[in-house]
Each structure stands twice: as C-alpha cells, then as structure tokens.
Amino acid sequence: MSANLSQLKDHLVQHLLMDPELTSSEETAASELDDFVSYLSSEIWPCLPKELRNASYSTLANVPGIDEFALEELTPPTVIESLLSYGICSGDDDAFRLLRKVLQDYVKELCAPPPIWSATRAKECELCGREVPLTYHHLIPRSTHAKVLKRKWHPEEMLNSVAWLCRPCHSAVHRVASNEDLARSYYTLDLLLEREDIQKWTRYASKQRYGVKRG
Ligand SMILES: [Zn+2]
Ligand SMILES: [Zn+2]
Known part of the structure; x- marks a missing residue:
C-alpha cells in the first residue's frame, strides 16, 4: 500500500473517532475500524486524481484545491452509502463535508515542509509504540x-x-x-x-505498518 494511501486512511480514522456514536460503543474493535476504513479508502483512492494521490511537498503546485474539487462527481456512491448506513453521516451533504475535511487534512499533512525529525530521545512512539521517526x-x-x-x-x-x-x-x-x-x-x-478516542486510535495505529516514505 502506498504511503499516501495510508495517510488518507489515518485521517479518515481520526475523523471517524470524533463521531460520538462510534466512540461510545466500547466494543468497536480496532480491527473493525481498520476494515471499515480500509474499505472506504480502497473505494475512494482509485477515483482521486493522480495529482492528489501523489501529493507531496515537492508537487504542491500541482495539487488541486480541495474546495474547488468535484468531490460529488468522483466519489463512488458506495462510499456515501456506507457512511450513511453506519450512521456516521446524516445525509449526502454531511458525507461530502466529512470527505472534504479528510482530504484537506491529507493534503495539508503531505504538502507540509519536511519536519525536523529527531531520533535522539525515545525510540518508540509513546502512544502507538512503533519504532518510527x-x-x-x-x-x-x-x-x-x-x-x-x-x-x-x-x-x-x-x-x-x-x-x-x-x-x-x-x-x-x-x-x-x-x-x-x-x-x-x-x-x-x-x-x-x-x-477513549485516543485509546482506539492507538490500538489502530499500533497495527499499521509505517510507510517507508512517511518518515
Ligand atoms: Zn503537538
Ligand atoms: Zn505513534
């Protein structure tokens, strides 16, 4: 899976965790969340323009603005149906709003200037425990x-x-x-x-492979 696709998944998870319905059901296992998000991302991903799939700091100039972007035309109906049937979104507008926010976060993070990493302190992330930058x-x-x-x-x-x-x-x-x-x-x-949202996030994140390009 490409590093950018896992970024998209991460942002979807983060937005879904803010949903009180999802976060109040204690038993929503990390694997279920993972399956659901993997499914949604795999549906959306191929429909996104190449410029968006390859977004990075160095391609920033070619990345389409998410606000002007014809999300309504590109999003497969199955994605919207899933968001509605799980009670995550109350209607089509709500679902597109959510997707737009997820894509905004995705672009913002991928196009950010390279962070200054430091690996001099802890070796593992103090939340997910992965050994990553x-x-x-x-x-x-x-x-x-x-x-x-x-x-x-x-x-x-x-x-x-x-x-x-x-x-x-x-x-x-x-x-x-x-x-x-x-x-x-x-x-x-x-x-x-x-x-609880951080617990769920941590359980999810700890199982994800960290993309090679993500450091
Ligand atoms: Zn901070
Ligand atoms: Zn972490």
Whole structure:
C-alpha cells in the first residue's frame, strides 16, 4: 500500500473517532475500524486524481484545491452509502463535508515542509509504540503558555514537558482536542490515554505498518 494511501486512511480514522456514536460503543474493535476504513479508502483512492494521490511537498503546485474539487462527481456512491448506513453521516451533504475535511487534512499533512525529525530521545512512539521517526509534542502546547501561567493552571517548570510521538499519533492528538483542552485536561500521556478516542486510535495505529516514505 502506498504511503499516501495510508495517510488518507489515518485521517479518515481520526475523523471517524470524533463521531460520538462510534466512540461510545466500547466494543468497536480496532480491527473493525481498520476494515471499515480500509474499505472506504480502497473505494475512494482509485477515483482521486493522480495529482492528489501523489501529493507531496515537492508537487504542491500541482495539487488541486480541495474546495474547488468535484468531490460529488468522483466519489463512488458506495462510499456515501456506507457512511450513511453506519450512521456516521446524516445525509449526502454531511458525507461530502466529512470527505472534504479528510482530504484537506491529507493534503495539508503531505504538502507540509519536511519536519525536523529527531531520533535522539525515545525510540518508540509513546502512544502507538512503533519504532518510527518521532516528533515532539508539547504536552502543554506553546500557544497556551502565557495563559497557563497567568491563570496558574500549571507551574512554569511543567511547560517544557514533551511526549515523543510519531507524526500520525501527533496529528491524532491535535485532532481530538484543542490546544487549550490539551493544556488544561490532557497535559500528560496518562491523561491522553484515558480518552477513549485516543485509546482506539492507538490500538489502530499500533497495527499499521509505517510507510517507508512517511518518515
Ligand atoms: Zn505513534
Ligand atoms: Zn503537538
């Protein structure tokens, strides 16, 4: 499977995890989620323009804008039907909105400038446990530091605590909570792991092979 296709899958999973219906059913096993998302991605993937399938930082100029993109014409009806029959989307418009957001995230991540990796600290991602290139996540996001100090949410010495996360886990964390929520309620790995959406994400991610090009 191409590295870009696994990115698309990851973003689909992250959006589906925000669905309260899906996240409240404790027994939605990681494998079921994986099957469902694999199915959806395999249906959508061949219908996407080549420029989108090969999106990267170096091809950024050729990547079509997702807003102008004729998603309604390209998406196979089976995808929309699945999203509706699983109760994930309430109607066609809702389903296209979801797909558009997923594609926006997909493009944004693939076309981002290459991150500065550091493999000097933890070797394994602290959420999914995979041995892959890591980024560091400020458990108390930097954008909140001034507020955190002013409101005395945390002592100053805690501001620099970081977790070493792979890129997909890092984006999952920022997808489930705003920076302020992270700062106030999810400022340790244990607290993050108490969230059911993060647990599900972690179980899913730990089973995924990390694409060679994804580092
Ligand atoms: Zn990870
Ligand atoms: Zn972060």
